[in-house]
Every structure is written in structure tokens, then in C-alpha cells.
Amino acid sequence: MEQGHHDNLVEELSTEAPDLYKNFIRIDRGLFNEIGERVTPYIEKKLTYWRKSIKPGLRVAITLRFLAMGDSYKSLQYSFWVAHNTISYIIPETCRGIVAAFEDEELQVPQTPEAWQEVARVFEEWWNFPHVIGAIYGKHIKLRNPPRGGMHYFNYKKFYSMTRLAEMLLQEGANLPQPEALQGQPNGSHVDYLLVGDDAFPLRNYLMKPYTKRGLTRRNGFATTGEVGHAGWWRTPSGF
Incomplete structure (x- = not known):
């Protein structure tokens, strides 16, 4: 050793x-x-x-x-x-x-809409990006498929890993806050609270991702380096 x-x-x-x-x-x-x-x-x-x-x-x-x-x-x-x-x-x-x-201080997942709103408040304070409850990245820890697991734990990287957060979000069991108008726009459209991720993730109501760069030009919404804040760069099902 x-x-x-x-x-x-x-x-x-x-x-x-x-x-x-x-x-x-x-x-x-x-x-x-x-x-x-x-x-x-x-x-x-x-x-x-x-x-x-x-x-x-x-x-x-x-x-x-x-x-x-x-x-x-x-x-x-x-x-x-x-x-x-x-x-x-x-x-x-x-x-x-x-x-x-x-686990008592670092691994606690918010359990109430109010707790998620506090996460979003801090995220907006740091990054000037409203209604974001977290940023995710495609790091998976490999595991053996549990007995009778079938394809339940099979991820897009072609191996088995835990997907509990995805299950909670898909089944609306994460207890996220209800959609609200953005601060300063009380009469605007209501916007979901959501995660942000890279282009590897599927587009969901709870997940905002960038437009794929394939075939995009500046004219139809592609943001070049240094212009990540361009309004057309991010997409969600609601178009926000």
C-alpha cells in the first residue's frame, strides 16, 4: 500500500x-x-x-x-x-x-414548495436566473441491476444507475412550487420552477436545456461564445 x-x-x-x-x-x-x-x-x-x-x-x-x-x-x-x-x-x-x-447538513432534498423556493432564491441571487431549483450534470454511478429491475434503472448512457430524482419529477412527487409569474412581471405568464442541464438531457416541463447547436445560426437563435445569456439560447416546453 x-x-x-x-x-x-x-x-x-x-x-x-x-x-x-x-x-x-x-x-x-x-x-x-x-x-x-x-x-x-x-x-x-x-x-x-x-x-x-x-x-x-x-x-x-x-x-x-x-x-x-x-x-x-x-x-x-x-x-x-x-x-x-x-x-x-x-x-x-x-x-x-x-x-x-x-446527510444532516449536505444531502437534504427540499421537501416543501417553500424550501424549493428558497433554493431558487439563492440560485437567482448568485446567477441572476429566476425559478431555477438546481443544475444537473450527467454523472452516473454504475450499479448492478437490482433483482426484477428490468429496464427501470437503465440510463441514456447505456448502463444501470439510480434515477430517483427523475422518478420523483416525472411523477410530480418532488413537491415543487406551483408555476408563478416572474418577479417584476405580475401580469406575465406563469413560469415553472425547473432544473437546468446540458443538451444531453431530454426536454421536460421541469428541465430547461440549451438548443442544440446543430444547424443553428445567429439569425435563428444560436448564441456564440460570450452570449450565453441570449434569450434564444435556452428552451423549455413553454418556450421560456
Whole structure:
């Protein structure tokens, strides 16, 4: 394990090249240390006469690398010098530890229209974009299809992953606020509260996406670089 990435490459990057460290682990060293400290009570193993325990920091590094890149367990074993069958236990256990350590403050999904409106208020304050309850990106964590799962968990990237948020939105179970007129336009059309995503996502009432660039010109609504705020660049079923 001392020959693996965690005790060599990762440590060197953290002191010599912080940007590359963040690119490799996907978070900076300060946040990594905080996660390690808070998750340690859930994942630390006792040292015994029979085996040397794997340190919490290494467990967290393996898990974050897996979540960031989707590497196979066998690929990770060569990177971190930890057997792939051991990694198969480390990653689920560490994920459970992260959820247990952070769920009360970081992983709470709004449950009421008022809570969603507060999210939209902050988003508009930061980005000057009204009625947005979040931005999504197509990062999926692979999983085995559950028994009798059929195609229920099969995503557009051609593998299985969890899609609970999509289910809630499609079934109108997310408890979003009702459509309202935009601030400053009390007599205007009512606009849905929605997510924003890139062109990989399907167009939905709850999802705004950009027009595809294929075949578009400036004349029919294409915004060039630096003109992302062009009114014709985004589309929703309602045309907003």
C-alpha cells in the first residue's frame, strides 16, 4: 500500500501541484481532510496481530477516485495497491460513512414548495436566473441491476444507475412550487420552477436545456461564445 498512489502521487500532488491534486481526487486537500476526519469513526478498523488495517485516508481516496472516474476495482487495485476484493468492501462502506457523516447538513432534498423556493432564491441571487431549483450534470454511478429491475434503472448512457430524482419529477412527487409569474412581471405568464442541464438531457416541463447547436445560426437563435445569456439560447416546453 505504501507504493500506491495515496502515499506517493497523491501526497506529492497535494504539496507540489494543488490543481492537479484536485483534478485527480476532484476536491481540494482541505475538503479531503475534513471528509476523512468526519468519516473516520464510521470506517476505521482496529489493528490486529493478524493484519494491518487500511487507514481511513486511503479508504476515502480510493472511494473518491472511484466516484470521480468510475474505475473498475481491478484497475484501482494497481493504483492503490489494495486487493480488488478488499476494495469491493471499502467503497460501499465508505459511501455509507460519508452519508452518515454529512446527510444532516449536505444531502437534504427540499421537501416543501417553500424550501424549493428558497433554493431558487439563492440560485437567482448568485446567477441572476429566476425559478431555477438546481443544475444537473450527467454523472452516473454504475450499479448492478437490482433483482426484477428490468429496464427501470437503465440510463441514456447505456448502463444501470439510480434515477430517483427523475422518478420523483416525472411523477410530480418532488413537491415543487406551483408555476408563478416572474418577479417584476405580475401580469406575465406563469413560469415553472425547473432544473437546468446540458443538451444531453431530454426536454421536460421541469428541465430547461440549451438548443442544440446543430444547424443553428445567429439569425435563428444560436448564441456564440460570450452570449450565453441570449434569450434564444435556452428552451423549455413553454418556450421560456
